[in-house]
Amino acid sequence: MSALAILLKSKANELRRSDRFRRDTVDEWLSSIEEVNQVRRYRNWVAHGRRAEPAEYVTPPAAYRRLRAFLAALFPMPSLAP
Numbered sequence: 001m002s003a004l005a006i007l008l009k010s011k012a013n014e015l016r017r018s019d020r021f022r023r024d025t026v027d028e029w030l031s032s033i034e035e036v037n038q039v040r041r042y043r044n045w046v047a048h049g050r051r052a053e054p055a056e057y058v059t060p061p062a063a064y065r066r067l068r069a070f071l072a073a074l075f076p077m078p079s080l081a082p
Contacts, residue, residue: 004036011074032073035066 038056045054058066
């Protein structure tokens with residue numbers, strides 16, 4: 001099981017136990033999984049020798065934005081506004 005799958009399972013279990021479970025929250029982070037997987041596949045292609053053409057090409061700024069958005073969806077920051 002990948003680290004991403006473990007993280008998602010943990011977060012899903014946490015949401016199920018919570019009284020704050022909201023369908024739109026779950027949909028938000030589930031919708032970004034494919035974008036994160038594209039980053040992971042491109043990273044693996046680079047790390048393991050670049051043998052064939054990459055299935056996906058993700059620039060570093062795009063990878064940063066995707067991963068940051070995914071983590072923000074999983075772990076939203078509390079509002080500091082009064």
